[in-house]
Amino acid sequence: MTVTADTAVTGAATSSVTVTNPVLRVAPASPAAAAAYFGASLAFHADVSDVAAALAADGDPGFVVLDSRSTESWDQGHIPGAIHLPTALIPEHAEQLLDKSVPVVTYCWGPGCNGATRAALALAELGFQVKEMLGGFEYWAREGFEFQTWEGRERRAADPLTAPVDAEDCGC
16 A cells, blocks of 8 residues: 655655555654644643652642532542532632642543543633543552542552552653
């Protein structure tokens, strides 16, 4: 199969490449385009283990964590110290609960939910600096970090498919 790379997407000159698998059916972006994309992605996203490490360190982490889920979801489990503000209530209450000079990290249930994305958009439209925590509450709990429920604090064993068993961090 011969494909032609799209210059609008990759930023590179159009070329023909023989591809034998679906991974390379669309040619990779140029290194410059990839660096711009992945650099931008890091400006918009944080992962669970980085958020946990920043919160566990001594002192102010320099951001607040916002749980954008319903009260029922919050009661079922949330990150200790997080602010609870369901997405639908952000336009009405964000400016009373949050400081625009402090970045906000939003989360929802997990990778299958775009609630944190909607919350981040609503906050950005109000002028807040914001990042979305990839993995959401699901990966917070699966990676073995402490969470709070209406009954108190809990911690589950880390899922070996999401976190290293015998190391402090994954080395990412």
